[in-house]
Amino acid sequence: MSRVAAGLISVLTAVVCFSVWAADESGLAEALRQHYKLASPRLSVNGDSTIEPGTILVVRKEGIVSFGDKDASYASLCPSEVEDGAVRAPRNPACTTLAPASRRLLKPSERVCLTAIDVAESLDTVSLFLATCNPSDLAHASGTNRAVVVFHFPKRSQAKITASKVEAVIGESLSENGADTPPPPDPVAAQDQLPPPGTAAGGPIVAVGQTVEQVQAALGAPSVIAYSGVNMIYLYPSVKVIFHNGKVSNILQL
Numbered sequence: 001m002s003r004v005a006a007g008l009i010s011v012l013t014a015v016v017c018f019s020v021w022a023a024d025e026s027g028l029a030e031a032l033r034q035h036y037k038l039a040s041p042r043l044s045v046n047g048d049s050t051i052e053p054g055t056i057l058v059v060r061k062e063g064i065v066s067f068g069d070k071d072a073s074y075a076s077l078c079p080s081e082v083e084d085g086a087v088r089a090p091r092n093p094a095c096t097t098l099a100p101a102s103r104r105l106l107k108p109s110e111r112v113c114l115t116a117i118d119v120a121e122s123l124d125t126v127s128l129f130l131a132t133c134n135p136s137d138l139a140h141a142s143g144t145n146r147a148v149v150v151f152h153f154p155k156r157s158q159a160k161i162t163a164s165k166v167e168a169v170i171g172e173s174l175s176e177n178g179a180d181t182p183p184p185p186d187p188v189a190a191q192d193q194l195p196p197p198g199t200a201a202g203g204p205i206v207a208v209g210q211t212v213e214q215v216q217a218a219l220g221a222p223s224v225i226a227y228s229g230v231n232m233i234y235l236y237p238s239v240k241v242i243f244h245n246g247k248v249s250n251i252l253q254l
Contacts, residue, residue, distance in 0.1 A: 029119040031163035032126070039113035039131065053133050057174040059110045062217075063087030064173070065095070066132065066145035068102025079127065079148035082173055087149075089213060096212045096246050097232065104221050105213065106132070106147060112174070126151045126166050128174070149173070206241060210248045215241055 037054035064087060067074040078095035081088040090096075106112065113133035119126055130147045151169055153161050206218050215234060216222075222234035222241075231249070234241040242250040 028126075028161065028163055028166070029117065032117050032119070032166060035163065035167060036114050036117065038117070039115050039133065053113045055114055055176060056133055057112050057114060057130070057176060059106045059108050059112065059173075060175050061087050061173045062105065062108065063089065063213075064106040064130075064147055064149055065090060065213075066104055066106050066130075066147035067100060069144055069146065071100040071102045072146040074100060074103070075129070075146040075148045079150045081150045081152065082169070083152040085172055087173060093246070099212065099225075101221050101223075101225050102145065103216065104145065105217050106145070112147070124153050124155050124161075126153070126170075128170065130174075206239070206248065206251060208248050208251065212243060212246060215243075215248060 039054040040052045064080045065078060067078075074095070078090035078092060078099075080090060111133050112130040114128060115131050116129035117126070118129070127148055127150045130149065132145045151166070151173075153166070153169070206215055210218075212232075219234075219236055219239075219241075222236055224233075224235040226233040226235065228242075230244065232243040234243070236254075238254050240252040240254055241248055242252070
């Protein structure tokens with residue numbers, strides 16, 4: 001066989017494989033969008049902005065980072081990741097050191113609407129774009145938080161990804177409304193995200209060495225975020241928490 005013929009066969013094979021691969025991607029995305037109805041904005045008869053919620057998902061696991069509407073761009077820049085059943089914080093260090101005041105972890109049992117689904121070209125990740133969604137008060141959407149969760153799957157060479165498999169994996173972290181109740185937090189996984197057990201004056205403990213995520217999980221979003229040199233300062237009504245290199249270095253009662 002000549003080199004030209006061999007090269008032509010290689011090109012044709014690549015084109016056929018790419019066509020099948022692209023069709024698989026399109027088919028998976030379409031199947032997921034048929035299963036999960038996306039939320040969409042609407043205007044009421046009196047001109048008020050409302051939301052058609054679509055499929056409502058219930059948060060089942062700790063660790064999904066969200067941002068307020070005014071900081072919605074952070075959600076795409078700082079997605080949470082799910083791999084092997086574990087929720088991972090955003091990998092970019094700037095997502096912690098430069099996090100806006102609206103940043104907070106979604107709580108188990110909290111409800112979210114699905115606003116978009118993205119299937120990566122390599123078919124090894126599926127991303128869900130979420131907005132906190134109170135079904136009883138959908139007319140007031142200005143207080144929503146936004147989050148992006150990236151689910152990692154085996155490479156195509158290892159296993160073919162089907163819509164049913166994707167839905168099962170998603171359901172471990174975000175179950176469909178009414179499917180089941182959130183399980184208790186995994187005590188091992190929670191050690192990386194939550195403060196240690198115990199209370200102080202009836203409230204959660206904050207200790208030196210904890211991360212920004214642990215402090216926010218204990219105290220919520222701060223009233224003010226300030227900076228002093230390389231230090232970041234979280235101000236709460238009764239306490240000031242000082243971070244150095246992303247961890248608590250000092251705690252001052254106010």
